[in-house]
Amino acid sequence: xxxxxxxxxxxxxxxxxxxxxxxxxxxxxxxxxxxxxxxxxxxxxxxxxxxxxxxxxxxxxxxxxxxxxxxxxxxxxxxxxxxxxxxxxxxxxxxxxxxxxxxxxxxxxx
Numbered sequence: 319x320x321x322x323x324x325x326x327x328x329x330x331x332x333x334x335x336x337x338x339x340x341x342x343x344x345x346x347x348x349x350x351x352x353x354x355x356x357x358x359x360x361x362x363x364x365x366x367x368x369x370x371x372x373x374x375x376x377x378x379x380x381x382x383x384x385x386x387x388x389x390x391x392x393x394x395x396x397x398x399x400x401x402x403x404x405x406x407x408x409x410x411x412x413x414x415x416x417x418x419x420x421x422x423x424x425x426x427x428x
Contacts, residue, residue, distance in 0.1 A: 334424040336404070336411060338363045347408050357383070358400045365412060365422035374419040393419070 335348040343359060345352045354362065360382050365373070375390035386392075397420055401409035413423045 334366070336362070336366065336408060336424065338366050347404055352403055354400070354403060357396055358403065361396055362400055365420070366424075369422045369424055372415045372418055372421045378419065 337346045338344075338359075339346075340363060345354055345359065345362060361378070364378070364382055375393045378393050379386065379388055379390070383392075397412060401412055404411065411423055413421050415421055
């Protein structure tokens with residue numbers, strides 16, 4: 319029964335055009351499937367799981383890539399790539415918080 323309830327649940331809010339299915343590791347944007355590399359998928363899934371929360375670059379590195387010695391600039395590069403993949407209409411859902419990091423703002427989609 320628990321399996322059935324889990325599979326029936328939507329991957330994310332149906333009002334958000336960016337949908338992440340963690341089990342299948344897939345992303346759909348307005349019904350279109352995106353192919354994302356592992357790091358970008360993990361980054362987007364992390365943002366979506368905590369909408370409107372401001373994520374400092376160093377916090378993202380610690381949460382997503384703890385074994386990496388990446389710099390904060392690495393986060394900027396992955397965010398830029400992710401925004402490009404989301405496309406012009408949806409790239410703004412990942413908002414820059416100047417001097418701090420980023421936040422996911424689903425209301426800015428479309």
